Amino acid sequence: MLDLLSPAQQDPILSLSIAFRADARADKMDLGIGVYKDSQGDTPIMQAVKTAQQQLADSQTTKSYVGLAGNEAFNQAMTDLLLKGTDGYSRCATVQTPGASGALRMLGDLMYLAKPITTVWITDPSYVNHKPVMEAAGLHVNFYPYFDSVTKQVNPEAMLAALSKAGPDDVVLLHGCCHNPTGADIRTEHWQAINELAQKNGFTPFVDIAYQGFGDGLEEDAYGLRLLADSVEEMLIATSCSKNFGLYRERTGAAIVIGKNKQEATNAKGRILQLARSTYTMPPDHGAAIVETILSDDGLTKQWRAELDGMRNRIISLREGLSAALSARTGDSHFDFIKAHKGMFSMLAYSPEQMVKLREEFGIYAVGDSRINVAGLTESRIDYLADALIAVSK
Ligand SMILES: Cc1ncc(COP(=O)(O)O)c(C=O)c1O
The missing domain is CATH 3.90.1150.10 (Aspartate Aminotransferase, domain 1)
Structure with missing residues (x-):
């Protein structure tokens, strides 16, 4: 063989x-x-991570399995960090994943399970793994114009003209902030235009936010994501603690699904857990336990x-x-x-x-x-x- x-x-x-x-x-x-x-x-290693790590080493009493969704307190903390105060917060569900990479793949598999004819639109150029992961999940991938190599900024006219053609069978993958590989980010007014298009034409926004806090700040970097989460019926989110907690090798991230209502989000979470069970079963615990320790302690x-x-x-x-x-x-x-x-x-x-x-x-x-x-x-x-x-x- x-x-x-x-x-x-x-x-x-x-x-x-x-x-x-x-x-x-x-x-x-x-x-x-x-x-x-x-x-x-x-x-x-960040000092806050070192302290949390030490606290865990002193207090943890078992290394027994956690569960398919990983650490639920971590899931809640990530949901709060990204979505608190938005309409989508009340109708979302979160699963801990091995990094944002794991979230991308689980959400890709979920899309394929729900609607195999889905086309995922990604930026041209995009994060090197977006296309392979979506294709490995069985989905069709389309590029939309994004970067203007003359201005070295986003070309909003070309981007919005392409996205105006996306409809209910399409998912538009957007970088929440700190676009990889270009560094060129979507401006406020263009997030608003994307939000309007999503509502008018019915495509599903999918935000990959792997660098929250690296652009303008934790709150500022979530602007586009929160705008969408406030108004669209359905949305997918992949998030990472690799960069903003410096936990690269601990493989810490989350997949978040916003549905029309809480029941739809809960159904989607159940399906992600089934998909995870047949892939890696459950995510590694250490990084998520560190993040939970940090985010549950004010100091x-x-x-x-x-x-x-x-x-x-x-x-x-x-x-x-x-x-x-x-x-x-x-x-x-x-x-x-x-x-x-x-x-x-x-x-x-x-x-x-x-x-x-x-x-x-x-x-x-x-x-x-x-x-x-x-x-x-x-x-x-x-x-x-x-x-x-x-x-x-x-
Ligand atoms: C845009 C984007 N998404 C996802 C990832 C994957 O991150 P993780 O280490 O959490 O799997 C990266 C990492 O470079 C990235 O740049």
Whole structure:
């Protein structure tokens, strides 16, 4: 049987990390994989997480199974963080999943179970795993125009014109904030236009929010999601604690379903649990237990929020520093889009050849589609990166 298999294609982002590790150059720079790094270039464990972890180690008395939906107190805390105060809050149901990746797949499987003819519309370009996950669930995938490579911002006219064609058999996948891979986010008035289209034409919004707190703040980053949750009848949400709690390897996230009423949401949750049972059965507990410990303690919540604010502000200052270093070199505002982008990533709209040049000549590793992880930069390397970006742009 195994002799029938040809070698798998390597994941473009994960293989970049392998190539980076193998590069012997001392001045190499990893702007590839999407993890936050501090000014020492480390991805630290947050202090609030360390404290919660210690409390758990001291107080936990068993490692027995938790249940198919995972930690229900965690589920409630994630629901509160995202939806409290919206109309959808009273008619939703939440399931803990192995990261947002697990949520994406469970919600994909749920859509297929409910309506196999569903088409999922994703941004062009989108998170590298959106298409594979939705297709693996058996769904059809359509791209809608999103990023304008000239302005390096969202092209709202093209996006809304495409979405005006989506109807009741369509699900529109939106990035709640900090768009991956471009860094270009949807503006308030365009969220409102999407909300109106969803109500008029009957498509289901599906919001993937993997970076809440990394853009403008925990509340601000949930603006579009909450607007939709207030008005549409049905909605799907995938959320992650990988970035905002720094729990990447603990695989902590949640799938949330909003239905016309509480009963519909509860039915959908039951179906997700059935799907999970035949996939991984139940999610890993440790990360969710940490998040629950933090969010159920006012002091730890305050500390976590302060640490998250610190990460966000540092990314913003790296963006400002890089934009300033570039405009000092070009004498114009060409690279100002870097400070206008949100979250970890910026898309440079460089060609694959330019990206190879960055890697080969300067040891700067970034994804071939020209996504750079600004959060992978350190203050002392801004000038090096600015020089390299100018050199390859010529
Ligand atoms: C947009 C988006 N969705 C989902 C994920 C998956 O996150 P997780 O680590 O929670 O599975 C990522 C991770 O990079 C992402 O960028």
